[in-house]
Amino acid sequence: MHVFSFLFDRHLDKTILVIAVAAGVALLSLGEETQLRQARAVTAALLYPVHRAAEYFASVSSLEEENESLRAMVATLYQERERLLQFRDERERLRALAGLRADPFHTFVPCEVIGRSPSPFIRSVTVDRGAADSVRVGMAVVGYRGLVGRVAQVFPRTAEVLLISNKSISVSCVNRRSRVIGILEWDHANIFRLEYVGKEEDVIVGDTLLTSGHGALFPRGFAVGTVFRIADDRGGIAKRVQVASLANLNALEELFIVAGTRGWNDDRLYDELEKLEARNARRRSG
Incomplete structure (x- = not known):
């Protein structure tokens, strides 16, 4: 344990250089096809964290775009809701003027x-x-x-x-x-x-x-x-x-x-949707 601590904590740069030189000498002693195969394996191992990071940021970007699309959809639906509420009220007024029963x-x-x-x-x-x-x-x-x-x-x-x-x-x-x-x-x-x-x-x-x-x-x-x-x-x-x-x-x-x-004037569902949106907004702001 003391040896590893000495090598990697106090002389990390020199230790990595020695390991790289040793790996290079070992590769030179192998055949050409084996060298290529081992080089590819080492390169893949070294670049794996980079690939993972790139995939992570790509997924984050995709989620942000999807989130923006959903926000736009929610805004459109709320506007549509207000328009439908106006149609509802107008319809009920016309039915009342015509002496028709309320249509639940x-x-x-x-x-x-x-x-x-x-x-x-x-x-x-x-x-x-x-x-x-x-x-x-x-x-x-x-x-x-x-x-x-x-x-x-x-x-x-x-x-x-x-x-x-x-x-x-x-x-x-x-x-x-x-x-x-x-x-x-x-x-x-x-x-x-x-x-x-x-x-x-x-x-x-x-x-x-x-x-x-x-x-x-x-x-x-x-x-x-x-x-x-x-x-x-x-x-x-x-x-x-x-x-x-x-x-x-x-x-x-x-x-x-x-x-x-x-009845059409029962707004309980809309009230619940507004409460849910308010909770989501507080969660996003918090």
Whole structure:
């Protein structure tokens, strides 16, 4: 230990010089290919910290750019939020002047799929929310992209969701663009038929269908599917409209149970977002 302390603490420069000379002599005694290989190994070992430092600074630069992009996105979203709040207030004033009832929006209970029916005749999934979470029979269930089904059975901690890909379920839908109404019925896989659409009705490929709210089975306004094929029926008085479900009903994982409604003037969600942003701002400044 004293020898190492003497060499590296008191005579570090001379020790490194001796080691470098010894390494050079050793390399000269080797063959040319071995010299090149050993030289590359030594160079890689010496430059490894430099490469690591370069990668670190590159990652820091990338994170800074991503952070700036996210800040710009947050600013844009806040501006969009203010614009939507103005539209909300204007809409509510117009509905009040027209004597229409206030139009609430929905609250959700998030859940995960924990099971799937093995029966080929009843297509359903089991989710990890039940009566203890205020889930009730008849509640609609949606995914990230669109309507999935409705609650058919409720147990204390779980519930069974009957999917719209069942012959026993029909969904009243409205075309978001033209407001044409039809009845959506399952055909196969994620493919459906929009029935009772007249030949002269304004439906084109690419139209998005929403739940109409008729019949009270499903709340209105939830996306269901997209029209991808249209043909005239053999009788010539109706259209054969084929629709692809927006939700992949064969690969469901996270879902949302439509648990209730609240008024458009309920700003609790916005208040929580503002509190979260204030906490993040204090953390950044601290």
